Amino acid sequence: MLTQKDKEKIIKEYEVHKTDTGSPEVQCALLTKEIKRLLAHLKKHPKDLHSKRGLLQMVARRRRLLRYLQQKNVRRYSALIQKIGLKKK
Secondary structure, eight states, rough: OOOOOHHHHHHHHSSSSSTTTSHHHHHHHHHHHHHHHHHHHHHTTTHHHHHHHHHHHHHHOOOOOOHHHHHOOOHHHHHHHHHHHHOOO
């Protein structure tokens, strides 16, 4: 789990406006950070199937958010992909 301070730092970095906590950019950034943390855990514990299932759910949720953002605003989508460091399809 991400700590509250980590979440606040990510929200500050990716927020669209001052009171933003739920925009697709913020949600994708939080999910990406959590996915990276879980990947490191699974490298140490490859047989942890419960965590692997959670990881796959997070990846699917992030994929849906990115697809939504791409349909609504391509410019914001491209900026987010570049900022997070993901590859385009």
